[in-house]
Amino acid sequence: MSSLPQRVAVLGATGSIGASALDVIARHPDRLRVSVLAAGSQVDALLALCAQHRPQHAVIADESGYARLRDGLRERGLDTRAHAGSTALDQLVAGDACDVVVAAIVGAAGLSSTLAAAHAGKRLLLANKESLVLAGELVIAAAHASGAEIIPVDSEHNAIFQCLRSCRAQGEVRRVVLTASGGPFRGRSRASLADVTPQQAVAHPKWSMGPKISVDSATLMNKGLELIEAHHLFGLSSDRLGVLVHPQSLVHSLVEYIDGSTLAQLGLPDMRTALAVGLGWPERIQSGVAGLDLLSHGRLDFEAPDLEAFPCLRLACEAMASGGTAPAVLNAANEVAVSAFLQGQISFLSIPALVEDALAALPATPASSLDALLAADLQARRLTESAIAGQAQRA
Ligand code: NAD
Ligand code: MG
Structure with a gap:
């Protein structure tokens, strides 16, 4: 440095x-x-x-x-x-x-x-x-x-980055579990999500964030993107990555080791902690974030994600498994769909539908070059934009 x-x-x-x-x-x-x-x-x-x-x-x-x-x-x-x-x-x-x-x-x-x-x-x-x-x-x-x-400096990956400092080799890690708040619609059925508005979707219960990631948190696409992110950052195959819904957003992720130890990083949901870790590393520096008083929070809950109500997480797992251009297509279709949802052009449930259609229409091809990935990104954007324009014409 x-x-x-x-x-x-x-x-x-x-x-x-x-x-x-x-x-x-x-x-x-x-x-x-x-x-x-x-x-x-x-x-x-x-x-x-x-x-x-x-x-x-x-x-x-x-x-x-x-x-x-x-x-x-x-x-x-x-x-x-x-x-x-x-x-x-x-x-x-x-x-x-x-x-x-x-x-x-x-x-x-x-x-x-x-x-x-x-x-x-x-x-x-x-x-x-x-x-x-x-x-x-x-x-x-x-x-x-x-x-x-x-x-x-995504909170989950920053947590994993911190927890991984207690081992020497990647083979000592059994599994990594990303926590998810579940977003504003946690516990709701798929049918009940048909009419939710952009204002409801961006009202995240725990984190204050920009509009795009807030919608991604509401669809659980954010957790899907984060699984792919973790796969690249930490070199872990999908069978060693999991997701656990944790509504309090105090445990930011967990690393399980082969000896049975699980390490977690905890803290208040404030991105300044992750940023201070990055800005100060390997030293710890002041972030302005208070410490965690577990007594005042009382409990930590965990549950499995609901893939029926939130299919974006499943779609992201499938794109990760397909590899090649599939994650680029997933991401591009999602960006276009989220932007249209925020502008009131499509419904909340159209987001996963449009992403699924793009993945089906543009099957994964191997992608070793930036040009191939950018071409897939562009194709998925055009396809999704014209699907949205078609929906508007029919309406
Ligand atoms: P935001 O919408 O609040 O801010 C986005 C920023 O990007 C703005 O400064 C905007 O001007 C800039 N920008 C947009 N398009 C640009 C372009 N073409 N060229 C240059 N700048 C451009 O978003 P955010 O919530 O701060 O999220 C930013 C990134 O961090 C996203 O990738 C998000 O997934 C990630 N992230 C955010 C949080 C969070 O708590 N907000 C947590 C984890 C990860
Ligand atoms: Mg995150």
Whole structure:
């Protein structure tokens, strides 16, 4: 690791993970400094963050926002340099403006910068799970070749990352179990989910998150994406990965060892803990999160996931088993379907139906190249978009 303070690029700075990362970074001015801030299209929110954190560079992915970003920085008297577009972002991530990259862009849009950080040997705090679902082998291989250290900042994978520090070899692990809150519709039947609204779906009982992952949590697709994420991060086959619904969201995941020991990581549901683990590792640093008072919570419950009411988890397991382009198709169809659901164009139950249709229409083919994966992603997006347009015409 290079000398302190470490320069941190926060990608997806205006989002939920971005805010948590910036909160932790601001607590450690001696060891961490924000050097790059990047967002999708919210220029005003990005400008406000620049005024607060004074990075060297600010990037707006949407190129039409460039002039407003540049002028806004000037008006505020900031010497932050303005950039626009994904190529500019990839270059900043790979260049010497940062040592650490917080990859917290939502969706497949985050793949390119995740790969750039992995190729460039940066410490990669990976929240953008979609990049691993889409191209996990390529991301892991790139990190391996460059020596980039990936620290997962999805709470479950961060928990597993911590628990795995108590063994030497992967063969000592019997099984890894991801916990799931069950989302806002836990315990409900499939039929009762027909009319749920986007507002109900994003009202997560335990975590405060961006809209896309909140819907994924409500369908349980999030847990499916996380199984694929765990498969790539920890090199575990699907028969050594399980899911347990745990409504209190205090146990963030468990690792079972061959000697019968099970290690779990517990804590309040606040992403600043996982981010502090990544930002400080191998040291522990303050995150602003209080300790866990188990007496005040009283109990920890566990139950099996309901695959009948929440078929997205089953679809993700099937895509993981098929391999090749299947996870890319699953992810792309899901992104399009979730966005249409959030815009009120389709029903909640159409999400798994559209994903299932895409997987059936685009059977898995082997995918060793990025081009093949991106082609599958694009095909699945087009197919799902036209299925949604067809539904709208019939309605
Ligand atoms: P969010 O919607 O709150 O924020 C998304 C961020 O991505 C915003 O800053 C947005 O401007 C940016 N963005 C969108 N499209 C972009 C593009 N094309 N180029 C550059 N930036 C773009 O989402 P979030 O909840 O913070 O989630 C971010 C990622 O972290 C997702 O992959 C999610 O699955 C993962 N994650 C989130 C949580 C959580 O608690 N929120 C937990 C675990 C994992
Ligand atoms: Mg998670």
